[in-house]
Amino acid sequence: MKSILPVFTIIAAVLFIWTLAVVPMNMHLTADQAQRSGAIVTPDTPIARKETNGFVLALKNPHLIPLTYVGKRPNLPSPHQVAVEMFDTIFGKKITSKRSLVYHGWVTLAPTLLGFAIGTLLGVLLAVGIVFSRVMDKSVMPWAIVSQTIPILALAPMIIVVLGAAGIHGVLPKSVIAAYLSFFPVVVGMVKGLRGPDHMQLDLLRTYSTNNAQGFWKLRLPSSTPFLFASLKIGISASLIGTIVAELPTGAKAGFGARMLVGDQYGQPILSWAALFAAALTAAALVGIISFVERGTLRKMGMKPA
Amino acid sequence: MMYVIAGFAIWVLGWLVNLYLANSKWSDYRAMNLAIPLIFGLTVLLMWECFVIGFEVNPVFLPRPSDIVLRMAIEMPRLWADFVQTIIKGALTGYILGGLAAFAIAVLADRSKFLTSGVLPVGSFMAALPIVGIAPIFVKWFGSNWESKAAVVAVMVFFPILVNVVAGMRDTTSMQRDLMRTYGAGYWPTLLKLRLPAAMPFIFNGLKVATTLSLIGAIVAEFFGSPTVGMGFRISTSFGQLALDMVWAEIVIAAIAGTAFYGIVTLLEKGVTFWHPSQR
Numbered sequence: 001m002k003s004i005l006p007v008f009t010i011i012a013a014v015l016f017i018w019t020l021a022v023v024p025m026n027m028h029l030t031a032d033q034a035q036r037s038g039a040i041v042t043p044d045t046p047i048a049r050k051e052t053n054g055f056v057l058a059l060k061n062p063h064l065i066p067l068t069y070v071g072k073r074p075n076l077p078s079p080h081q082v083a084v085e086m087f088d089t090i091f092g093k094k095i096t097s098k099r100s101l102v103y104h105g106w107v108t109l110a111p112t113l114l115g116f117a118i119g120t121l122l123g124v125l126l127a128v129g130i131v132f133s134r135v136m137d138k139s140v141m142p143w144a145i146v147s148q149t150i151p152i153l154a155l156a157p158m159i160i161v162v163l164g165a166a167g168i169h170g171v172l173p174k175s176v177i178a179a180y181l182s183f184f185p186v187v188v189g190m191v192k193g194l195r196g197p198d199h200m201q202l203d204l205l206r207t208y209s210t211n212n213a214q215g216f217w218k219l220r221l222p223s224s225t226p227f228l229f230a231s232l233k234i235g236i237s238a239s240l241i242g243t244i245v246a247e248l249p250t251g252a253k254a255g256f257g258a259r260m261l262v263g264d265q266y267g268q269p270i271l272s273w274a275a276l277f278a279a280a281l282t283a284a285a286l287v288g289i290i291s292f293v294e295r296g297t298l299r300k301m302g303m304k305p306a
Numbered sequence: 307m308m309y310v311i312a313g314f315a316i317w318v319l320g321w322l323v324n325l326y327l328a329n330s331k332w333s334d335y336r337a338m339n340l341a342i343p344l345i346f347g348l349t350v351l352l353m354w355e356c357f358v359i360g361f362e363v364n365p366v367f368l369p370r371p372s373d374i375v376l377r378m379a380i381e382m383p384r385l386w387a388d389f390v391q392t393i394i395k396g397a398l399t400g401y402i403l404g405g406l407a408a409f410a411i412a413v414l415a416d417r418s419k420f421l422t423s424g425v426l427p428v429g430s431f432m433a434a435l436p437i438v439g440i441a442p443i444f445v446k447w448f449g450s451n452w453e454s455k456a457a458v459v460a461v462m463v464f465f466p467i468l469v470n471v472v473a474g475m476r477d478t479t480s481m482q483r484d485l486m487r488t489y490g491a492g493y494w495p496t497l498l499k500l501r502l503p504a505a506m507p508f509i510f511n512g513l514k515v516a517t518t519l520s521l522i523g524a525i526v527a528e529f530f531g532s533p534t535v536g537m538g539f540r541i542s543t544s545f546g547q548l549a550l551d552m553v554w555a556e557i558v559i560a561a562i563a564g565t566a567f568y569g570i571v572t573l574l575e576k577g578v579t580f581w582h583p584s585q586r
Contacts, residue, residue, distance in 0.1 A: 003423045003424065006420050006421065006422075006425075007424050007427050009420070009424050010425060134328045135324050138324070138327075138328045138339065138343065139328070139342050139343050140343075140346065141343075142339075142343040143346070146565055149517065149518055150560065150564045150565065151521035151525055154522055154525035154526055154537075154538065157529065158553060166367065237435070240436060241436040244436045245438055245526055248438075248439075248442075260442060264530075269446075272443060275439075276440065280435045287434055
C-alpha cells in the first residue's frame with residue numbers, strides 16, 4: 001500500500017511525457033491542415049516543413065500547438081483523446097453493438113479463458129505424469145524447457161487459418177493458441193512445485209506408511225500451490241497475448257486484435273490506441289483476479305507466495 | 307495403411323527404448339540425459355512422417371518433415387537473407403537498444419528509494435501487457451524496414467529487463483553495504499564492485515526472458531509491413547501461396563535461432579555469475 005504514491009508519480013510522469021510528445025509528433029500534419037484552412041504557417045511550403053524538425057516547427061508556430069491535441073487522425077493521439085474514446089466505446093454504446101469495446105473485449109476474452117482452462121488442466125496433468133514417471137521426465141521435460149525459447153507465437157495467425165480451412169471456426173482456434181501458450185509455463189512451474197517437498201517431509205510420510213496417491217494429495221499437491229499460482233499469472237497473460245496476436249493479421253472481424261488492425265488500416269489511430277489500452281486493462285484485471293485468489297488461498301493454507 | 311502401422315510401431319519402439327534407458331543403471335549419465343530426449347524427438351518426427359503419408363494428409367495442412375528439410379536445403383540463401391533481416395537487424399538491434407535503455411533507467415531510478423518503489427510495480431505490470439499490439443503503430447511511425455521492428459523489440463524487452471535490474475540492485479544486505487562504506491567506497495565504486503555484480507543473477511533472468519520476446523516482436527511486427535525479405539514476411543507470403551513447407555522451414559530457423567540465442571545468454575550467465583549457488 002505504501003507504494004501507491006510512487007506508482008502514481010511514475011504514471012503521472014509517463015502521461016506528462018506523452019502529452020509533451022504529442023506536439024512534435026503531430027505538428028507536421030496539423031500545420032498542413034491549418035494552412036489548407038487558411039491559417040498562416042511558417043515555413044509556408046510543405047516541403048520546407050518536412051525538412052524542419054517537429055520541435056522547431058512547434059516553436060515557430062506556437063498558435064498551432066492547441067490544434068495538435070484535437071486532430072482527427074493524429075500520429076500520436078493525446079491521452080485525453082484515448083480516454084474519451086475508451087469511455088465512449090465502453091460505457092456509451094450498447095454492449096451488443098459492434099462499436100462497443102465491451103463486445104470486442106468479450107470476443108477476445110472468451111477464447112482466452114477457455115484456452116487458459118484447457119492449457120492449465122493439461123499442463124497440470126503432464127506435470128503429474130512427469131513427476132511420477134521417470135521416462136516422461138527424461139524424454140518430455142527437456143522439450144518443455146526448449147519450447148519456451150521458441151517464438152511459436154509468430155505462428156498464431158497461420159494456425160487460425162489452417163484450423164479454419166479444416167472447418168473449425170469460432171472460439172476454438174483462438175483457444176488452441178491460448179491453451180498452447182499457457183501450457184508450458186504451467187508444466188514447468190508445477191513440476192518444480194510438485195518436486196518441492198524435501199526428503200525429510202517425504203520420509204515422514206513414508207514412516208506413516210502412506211502410498212504414492214496419499215503422498216500426492218496430502219503433501220505434493222498442497223505444497224505446489226504457490227508455484228501453481230505463479231505460473232497461472234504468467235499463463236493468463238500469455239493466453240491473452242496469444243489470442244490478440246491470433247486476431248491481428250487473420251482478417252478477424254471482432255476482438256481487440258481486429259480492432260487495433262481496423263483502426264490502423266482505416267486511418268483511425270485513436271481507435272487502435274483505445275483497443276490497445278483496453279487490452280492492457282483486461283490483462284491487468286485478469287492477473288489481478290488471480291493474485292487476489294492467490295492471496296486468499298495461501299493465507300487460508302498458511303503459506304507464502306513462491 | 308502400411309505407413310500407419312509403421313507409425314504406431316515406431317511409437318511403441320521409441321517408448322520401449324526410452325523406458326529401458328530411463329530405468330537402466332546408466333540413466334544418470336550425461337549422455338543419457340541427451341540421448342533420451344533426442345530419441346523422443348526422433349520418434350515424434352518419424353511418426354509425423356509416417357502418419358502424414360499413411361493418412362494422406364494434404365500437404366497444405368501439414369507437410370512432411372522430409373519436405374521441410376529438403377526445402378531448407380534448397381532455399382538456404384533466401385532463408386539466410388531472412389535470418390539476417392529479422393534476427394540480426396531487427397531482433398538483435400532492438401534487444402541491445404531496449405536492454406541498454408532499461409539498464410540506464412534502472413541505474414537512474416536506483417538513486418532514489420521513492421522512484422524504485424514506483425518503477426518496480428509499474429514495470430512488472432507493463433511486462434505482462436500485450437505490448438505486441440504496438441506493432442502496427444510503430445510500423446506506421448518508423449517505416450516498414452527493420453528500424454520499426456527494432457523499435458517494437460526494444461519496447462517489448464525493456465520492461466522485463468528493467469524490473470529485473472531494479473530488483474537485483476536491491477538485493478544486497480546492509481552488512482555488505484556497510485562493509486563497502488568502511489572501505490571508504492563512494493556511490494560509484496559500490497555500484498560497480500558490489501551492487502551490479504550482486505544483481506547479475508537477476509539481470510540474466512531478465513535477459514533470458516527477453517530473448518524469446520525479441521524474436522516474437524521482430525517476426526510479428528513484419529506481418530504489418532516489411533520489405534520483401536524477412537522471416538515474418540516470408541511466413542505470411544508463403545502461407546498465402548500455400549507453401550507450408552517454406553513456412554515450417556522458417557519456423558525451424560526461428561526455433562534454432564531462439565534456442566541458440568537463449569543458450570548464448572545462458573553461457574554468458576555461467577561465466578559471469580559463477581559464484582552463485584545455482585551455478586555451482
